[in-house]
Amino acid sequence: xxxxxxxxxxxxxxxxxxxxxxxxxxxxxxxxxxxxxxxxxxxxxxxxxxxxxxxxxxxxxxxxxxxxxxxxxxxxxxxxxxxxxxxxxxxxxxxxxxxxxxxxxxxxxx
Amino acid sequence: xxxxxxxxxxxxxxxxxxxxxxxxxxxxxxxxxxxxxxxxxxxxxxxxxxxxxxxxxxxxxxxxxxxxxxxxxxxxxxxxxxxxxxxxxxxxxxxxxxxxxxxxxxxxxxxxxx
Numbered sequence: 049x050x051x052x053x054x055x056x057x058x059x060x061x062x063x064x065x066x067x068x069x070x071x072x073x074x075x076x077x078x079x080x081x082x083x084x085x086x087x088x089x090x091x092x093x094x095x096x097x098x099x100x101x102x103x104x105x106x107x108x109x110x111x112x113x114x115x116x117x118x119x120x121x122x123x124x125x126x127x128x129x130x131x132x133x134x135x136x137x138x139x140x141x142x143x144x145x146x147x148x149x150x151x152x153x154x155x156x157x158x
Numbered sequence: 159x160x161x162x163x164x165x166x167x168x169x170x171x172x173x174x175x176x177x178x179x180x181x182x183x184x185x186x187x188x189x190x191x192x193x194x195x196x197x198x199x200x201x202x203x204x205x206x207x208x209x210x211x212x213x214x215x216x217x218x219x220x221x222x223x224x225x226x227x228x229x230x231x232x233x234x235x236x237x238x239x240x241x242x243x244x245x246x247x248x249x250x251x252x253x254x255x256x257x258x259x260x261x262x263x264x265x266x267x268x269x270x271x272x
Contacts, residue, residue, distance in 0.1 A: 080258035091250060091263035092201065135200060143257025144189040150200045 049074055054136045054149035061156055065126045069152045071119040071136030080139040081112055083121045085132045086151065092135055095121075126156045160187060164251050164264030171241050171271050178237045179267045181251030186231035189254040191261070192224070196247045204249075207234040241271045 054071040061067050073081075081098040096103065098110040098119050109122040119136055136149035161184035171177050181190065190207040205226055206214040213226035228234040238245050251264040 082260060091266050092261075093263070094260040097260070137261075139258055144254040145191065145203065145206065146252070146254075146261045147203065148201045 050149075051075060051147045052136055052138050052149040054152055056150050056152060058153035058155055061126055061154070063126055063128060063156055063158055065156075066122065066124050067126055067154065068123075069121045069134055069136070069154075071121075071149050073117050073119065073136075073138045073147075075138065075140065076114075076117060077141045078138045079141065079143055081119050082137040082139075082146075083108075083110055083119075084135040084137055084148070086135055087132050092148075095134070123154075126154075128156050128158060130154060131156045160184065160253050160255065160262040162251060162253060162262055162264040164267060166267055167265060168268040169270070171269065173241050173243065173271055175241055176237055176239045177241065177267075177269055178235050179249055179251070181234045181236075181264055183232045183253055187253040187255055188231075190228060190234045191252040191254070192226060192234070192236045193250045193252060193263075194247050195250060195266070201250065204236070207236075238269065241269075243271045245269060246271045 052073050083095040084092040085095045086092040096110050098112045100112050102111045107124045111120045133151040133153050135151045137146050163182045165180045192204040193201040195201050203216050204219045207226050207228040209228045225237045248266045248268050250266045252261045
């Protein structure tokens with residue numbers, strides 16, 4: 049079983065749509081969780097950290113369910129500029145080493 | 159944040175040769191890592207670059223193929239040895255400043271082996 053699993057997509061959605069990405073992780077002792085965004089031919093950059101209480105940043109909402117070892121990302125009112133690959137990431141128990149999911153490709157169309 | 163300079167940004171190499179990639183950070187960092195991203199795939203961790211000691215390799219990666227140096231807290235190199243077409247990939251340097259915080263990445267090195 050992979051350490052971090054996510055639906056690879058691709059997701060093709062119209063502008064304005066709401067889209068949800070899901071991710072599961074295998075190490076129950078993991079302490080920190082993230083969503084990264086990777087544009088084509090660019091390096092990954094942090095989109096948002098994920099906390100047990102859930103957190104929101106504008107149109108983006110991230111949730112963590114420790115009992116189910118499940119992480120989600122919700123994007124509301126999708127924009128063309130949201131088109132990218134979204135990577136779920138989990139840091140190991142030491143807190144430094146980051147393990148990435150396969151990434152979910154999102155295409156937002158006009 | 160961290161400013162990471164990775165060189166070269168791309169290279170085309172003959173099979174059987176080696177390529178050394180450099181990663182320079184603008185300030186001292188605790189942890190440095192090397193990842194590989196094969197075409198259309200996600201990031202796979204190659205190893206943790208340890209300052210002053212041998213790197214810690216992930217399963218499937220060995221020192222003979224991917225020798226790593228880290229002479230100080232701001233610099234590391236990854237060498238990809240005895241190149242084959244299967245080594246064609248993007249190689250990324252990453253740093254972590256403190257536990258349970260985000261990872262920062264260099265711009266990546268796009269390697270093509272012919």
